[in-house]
Amino acid sequence: MTLRAGIVGCGGISRAHATAYANLDGVTLSALCDVSSAALNARAEEFEVSAGYADYEEMFEKEELDVVSVCTHAPLHGPVALAAARRGINVLCEKPLSVDLESADEMVGACSAAGVRLAVSHQYRFTPLFREAKAWIDAGRLGELRTVRELGKGRPAGFELMEMGVHYFDEMDLFLGGIDWVHAQVTFEGRDVGVEEIMTSAELCPIDRRDNGMVAGDTMVIHVKGQNGGNGVLELYQREQVQGWMMGPHILGSEGQLMIRPDPETYVDELWHCPFDVSFPSHTPRWEKVPVDAERFRIGKGLWERRQSIWSVRDMVDSIREDRQPELGGKAALTSLECVFAVYESHFTGARARLPLEERRHPLVRRLGQNA
Ligand SMILES: NC(=O)c1ccc[n+]([C@@H]2O[C@H](COP(=O)([O-])OP(=O)(O)OC[C@H]3O[C@@H](n4cnc5c(N)ncnc54)[C@H](O)[C@@H]3O)[C@@H](O)[C@H]2O)c1
CATH class of the missing domain: 3.40.50.720 (NAD(P)-binding Rossmann-like Domain)
Structure with missing residues (x-):
């Protein structure tokens, strides 16, 4: 049919x-x-x-x-x-x-x-290279999983959280075998975000047409705890946007590292491996491209080598x-969005925000209402 x-x-x-x-x-x-x-x-x-x-x-x-x-x-x-x-x-x-x-x-x-x-x-989690990285983690080929790290694209963090942040939370959900809790600090122009800095996404990021509701902060550092014991780190800094921004994920284990890196010109993804436990990729000499059978990218007549x-x-x-x-x-559709609101909940309470969140009201809208 x-x-x-x-x-x-x-x-x-x-x-x-x-x-x-x-x-x-x-x-x-x-x-x-x-x-x-x-x-x-x-x-x-x-x-x-x-x-x-x-x-x-x-x-x-x-x-x-x-x-x-x-x-x-x-x-x-x-x-x-x-x-x-x-x-x-x-x-x-x-x-x-x-x-x-x-x-x-x-x-x-x-x-x-x-x-x-x-x-x-x-879509990222379904692509062959994300599946390959997940298989490496699950088979213990990186030793003990330590950190999955992602960087934002450069837009103000509160906006970026709804655009790229949710993708990153989803890939952490995949690599970390589910998410236990989120801890975050959110700042705006160098100060901790307070109720006065809560605004619409259009106010925070007037250069982007998309409406992402109420947001806050130009900078965020977010720690995600995975159910498999690994950690996720998202760093969302406001900076000039550059092409080739989609650099992550960088996956660090006790016995090696992986990164999935799109070619900045073509966005074709590549998987790279380094057999050392060193957290600075630029300081490690032996990064090698992992060969992956091209047929794994085939759907119908085409090869889909980007995150389409x-x-x-x-x-x-x-x-x-x-x-x-x-x-x-079903409920799995909620996880990446829950992480967004866990970020704000954690920032304002100073504590870890456990998933699933008990409080379902928008943490920013609720605080604005209390302040009114
Ligand atoms: N998965 C990804 O990688 C990815 C990439 C880009 C965008 N997105 C998401 O996709 C969504 C759309 O983003 P976009 O960049 O395509 O936005 P866009 O502004 O280019 O397109 C939105 C369209 O919706 C139309 N629209 C508005 N009101 C409507 C209505 N009542 N009925 C029918 N159409 C209506 C607009 O006229 C516009 O053409 C956003 O949520 C964005 O975050 C996802």
Whole structure:
């Protein structure tokens, strides 16, 4: 049976989802939706999709879709997912899952009650090199796992946390075998963030069009504790953005290190290994590229050697066919977002914030309310 796919939001990331549906066997990209006719028409022309809508409710009513990719900004992820669930449509939601845990819980609950899948699109973990690194860790080839380290792209930390931070939390969840707790310090212009520094994402990062709700801080250093005993460290510093920024992860064990590093020009990922326990990669002489069979990157006719969304789209499509949950489906969809709010909770309380968080209200919005 051919699955019918739709996309809501025809901006930047929608091209990756459309490309995925166009390249997966047994799926047709049947309908597109955007309030901007320019964005809708451009994507419809590029992928030869004739059914276009300005209203996602109307698209869900008329199109009999099996799956929809939600590619709008984060505040709309919840309303679109709830509308899809009401129509019995499986939902693959772009990250971050939502702008707060209460709406994210509602999404998970509504999709589960409606008997449809809800997954968040963190594509990195599905790629062959991330799987290879995970296999090295699990087989003990790095000795005892010590640290998985990631750096942000340079945007102010509160904004970056919702953009790249959630991807990094997801890869830590993978490499660390689940996340126990988060400890963080958040600063703004050199001072510890207080209630006065809580703002909208547009105020914090006016250069980026995406809306990530309420945020705080230009700098964050975050310690994540893994269930396998390893640590995650995320450093989000505001700095000038550079190409080739996506340097991580750097994985340090007692008997060696790995890094997954995209080529700055092509973004093709490479896996590198160093057989020493030294924490400064630049000071170690023996980094060698790990050969990985090219066929592992094959999906259909193509080789997908970058962190393309096809990897998470394929898991959603396969999960429908195989009658199972997607790997990041159901409650697993919440983990990366929980870490975001654990960061703020930890910063404001000075304590470790354990997952899952008991307090589901937005830690920043709640503190603003108490201060009003
Ligand atoms: N997984 C990844 O690697 C990755 C990469 C980039 C972006 N993203 C995420 O994808 C999401 C979208 O980001 P983007 O860069 O594509 O944004 P974008 O601004 O390029 O596109 C968003 C689109 O949504 C449309 N839209 C707004 N309201 C709508 C409505 N009511 N109905 C239908 N369409 C509507 C806009 O007109 C716009 O075309 C964000 O959550 C972002 O974080 C994920």
